[in-house]
Amino acid sequence: MKKLNIIIFVFVFASIQLFSQPFSIENVFDKYSGKKDFTSVNLTDPASMFMAENALKMSVEGVKGLKILKFDHKKGTNAKDGKEFLNDLQKMNKLEGYKEFLSVVEDGKNVKIMFKPVGNDISEFITAVANEADESVLIWINGSLNMNDLMNFGKTVIQQEKGSKSGKDNKKEKKDSE
Amino acid sequence: MKIEELIEKYFNGETTLEEENFLKHYFSTGDYEKKFEIYRSYFLFLQSEKAIVSNDSVPSQILQKPLKRNRNFFKLEYKWYALAASLLIILVTVYYYFSERKQDTTIVITNENFYENEEVGTELTKEAFNKIAKYMGYAQASIDEIKTLNETIELLQKYKLINNQLHHKEI
Numbered sequence: 001m002k003k004l005n006i007i008i009f010v011f012v013f014a015s016i017q018l019f020s021q022p023f024s025i026e027n028v029f030d031k032y033s034g035k036k037d038f039t040s041v042n043l044t045d046p047a048s049m050f051m052a053e054n055a056l057k058m059s060v061e062g063v064k065g066l067k068i069l070k071f072d073h074k075k076g077t078n079a080k081d082g083k084e085f086l087n088d089l090q091k092m093n094k095l096e097g098y099k100e101f102l103s104v105v106e107d108g109k110n111v112k113i114m115f116k117p118v119g120n121d122i123s124e125f126i127t128a129v130a131n132e133a134d135e136s137v138l139i140w141i142n143g144s145l146n147m148n149d150l151m152n153f154g155k156t157v158i159q160q161e162k163g164s165k166s167g168k169d170n171k172k173e174k175k176d177s178e
Numbered sequence: 179m180k181i182e183e184l185i186e187k188y189f190n191g192e193t194t195l196e197e198e199n200f201l202k203h204y205f206s207t208g209d210y211e212k213k214f215e216i217y218r219s220y221f222l223f224l225q226s227e228k229a230i231v232s233n234d235s236v237p238s239q240i241l242q243k244p245l246k247r248n249r250n251f252f253k254l255e256y257k258w259y260a261l262a263a264s265l266l267i268i269l270v271t272v273y274y275y276f277s278e279r280k281q282d283t284t285i286v287i288t289n290e291n292f293y294e295n296e297e298v299g300t301e302l303t304k305e306a307f308n309k310i311a312k313y314m315g316y317a318q319a320s321i322d323e324i325k326t327l328n329e330t331i332e333l334l335q336k337y338k339l340i341n342n343q344l345h346h347k348e349i
Binding site for chain 2: 033034035036037038039040041042043044045046049050052053056059060066068070101102104113125127129137139141
């Protein structure tokens with residue numbers, strides 16, 4: 001009887017191990033894509049898609065694949081999957097084969113940037129923004145990317161943001177003085 | 179017609195109202211043939227029943243409206259109730275179906291359906307790249323800060339070295 005119990009236990013454990021999906025980026029996208037309140041983008045050769053948007057076309061030049069998964073927590077109509085998605089995003093640093101580049105907690109947002117290096121270039125790039133109060137986003141980019149280009153691109157965007165912010169502040173100050 | 183034939187006709191159900199009244203009257207007078215004695219009590223009973231008049235007043239509304247009409251009226255009422263309930267159920271279902279569809283924003287954009295959802299797809303990609311850029315920008319800024327800090331430390335160390343050398347010379 002004891003032997004039978006052990007055999008059943010081993011069989012059940014082996015089945016669970018066999019059928020449970022490993023934690024991979026593909027599985028995360030497959031798990032949530034098409035679920036309620038999730039918006040997902042899955043594009044191969046995205047540069048060919050954004051014909052009308054020159055700036056965007058330039059940004060995705062050299063990108064072979066682009067996947068985006070977004071969930072809006074504010075709606076609250078699919079809280080169960082939203083919470084699971086949030087947990088998965090926070091586990092991104094456990095992905096095999098990826099190196100963690102950045103991990104920041106900013107205004108309740110838990111941001112993680114991971115990449116898969118091939119020589120001096122990057123073959124895969126992941127950005128996970130987990131924000132329970134607003135929206136959580138997972139971005140996966142596949143292609144030949146240059147870290148310096150991405151950083152410089154980022155710098156310009158921040159400068160532009162700062163510029164527009166200070167412009168707005170100046171306008172506000174002018175209005176207040178009037 | 180003989181009384182005997184009339185009685186037979188009565189029990190065959192073939193008599194007219196006048197003939198029935200005649201028979202009732204015949205037995206109530208007491209002037210009847212004794213061979214018909216067995217029928218007398220029966221016809222007397224009928225005669226006495228005819229004389230009973232109810233003292234209860236019947237509401238005039240009931241007298242005015244036949245029962246048959248009342249039944250139809252209720253049947254008609256139920257039909258309207260059923261119709262109204264069905265309409266209500268349909269309206270509520272349609273309302274919830276459309277409000278649910280409004281709330282449900284499940285969108286899956288691929289190369290095949292990209293141009294049908296171009297606006298959402300483009301906006302989402304822009305947002306994504308802005309996010310990447312923003313956090314990469316933070317990383318670059320942090321590296322720049324570290325570089326500046328390193329340079330400052332190096333400068334301080336150089337300054338400290340020069341200062342030490344000068345101090346030794348003075349001694």
